[in-house]
Amino acid sequence: MALPYRLITIGPSHYCEKARWALDFFAVPYSEEPHPPLLHWAWSLSSGGGRTVPVLVVGARVLDDSTAILRFLDEQYGGERRLYPTDPELRTEVDELEELFDARLGPHTRRIAYFHLLPHRSLTLAAVSPGVGAGQRMVFSLGFPVFRWLMRRGMNINPASVERSVGFVRQAFATVGDRLADGRGFLVGGAFSAADLSFAALAAPVLLPPQYGAALPSLEALPEAVVDLISELRGSAAGDFGLRLYRDHR
Numbered sequence: 001m002a003l004p005y006r007l008i009t010i011g012p013s014h015y016c017e018k019a020r021w022a023l024d025f026f027a028v029p030y031s032e033e034p035h036p037p038l039l040h041w042a043w044s045l046s047s048g049g050g051r052t053v054p055v056l057v058v059g060a061r062v063l064d065d066s067t068a069i070l071r072f073l074d075e076q077y078g079g080e081r082r083l084y085p086t087d088p089e090l091r092t093e094v095d096e097l098e099e100l101f102d103a104r105l106g107p108h109t110r111r112i113a114y115f116h117l118l119p120h121r122s123l124t125l126a127a128v129s130p131g132v133g134a135g136q137r138m139v140f141s142l143g144f145p146v147f148r149w150l151m152r153r154g155m156n157i158n159p160a161s162v163e164r165s166v167g168f169v170r171q172a173f174a175t176v177g178d179r180l181a182d183g184r185g186f187l188v189g190g191a192f193s194a195a196d197l198s199f200a201a202l203a204a205p206v207l208l209p210p211q212y213g214a215a216l217p218s219l220e221a222l223p224e225a226v227v228d229l230i231s232e233l234r235g236s237a238a239g240d241f242g243l244r245l246y247r248d249h250r
């Protein structure tokens with residue numbers, strides 16, 4: 001029997017991981033429908049969402065943004081365990097951090113990851129193919145040079161933009177590191193929240209946590225330049241924190 005919740009994704013996408021983690025956090029049964037990048041439009045748009053994934057379809061309701069999905073799930077299923085604190089001041093802090101990570105971290109970790117992945121056809125196909133139907137896999141594989149060109153163009157992926165993105169990621173990691181400097185275990189209010197989940201999920205492309213909810217390339221398979229960056233970020237206070245969140249809460 002089909003599960004009532006459909007999660008339309010690009011498997012390795014970290015915004016999709018945010019939604020998947022929240023569904024798992026509340027133990028909500030769902031079926032994931034992964035698609036290759038760009039081909040996903042056919043499914044995200046026809047299900048009533050926009051051009052981006054994740055899209056969560058709940059009966060007649062369509063949620064087409066990861067934050068909207070987390071908020072919806074928290075309202076529906078947040079009892080003792082919540083992703084958003086009920087205290088208004090703490091809630092504002094969580095909302096602001098989530099927005100910061102969505103806007104200032106996620107696009108940059110994604111650009112860095114694709115910059116290093118896209119030159120390697122087999123690594124890219126291995127990342128985007130799990131769970132994808134045979135027809136779509138074939139189309140993406142045959143059209144790979146075109147899809148790669150479109151992805152580089154669509155996400156403005158080039159050496160100069162990637163260098164800027166590395167700077168933004170270091171900045172976001174420093175912000176998180178500063179917050180943790182007083183010894184706190186979580187970003188806001190002493191409990192795991194949407195701020196922690198968003199940071200860990202959106203930082204995952206540059207941390208490669210083993211518990212990630214989709215297939216990411218192994219560190220050994222990646223080019224040296226990005227391995228050095230991943231090692232640097234893993235060794236930072238924020239990186240260590242992100243990996244711990246995955247170990248203890250994913």
Ligand SMILES: N[C@@H](CCC(=O)N[C@@H](CS)C(=O)NCC(=O)O)C(=O)O
Pocket residue numbers: 010013014015016051052053054064065066067102110
């Ligand atoms: N604000 C959105 C961003 C999601 C997003 O950027 N998703 C990417 C995948 S990582 C996407 O679908 N990109 C396809 C496109 O822009 O055409 C969210 O939080 O859900």
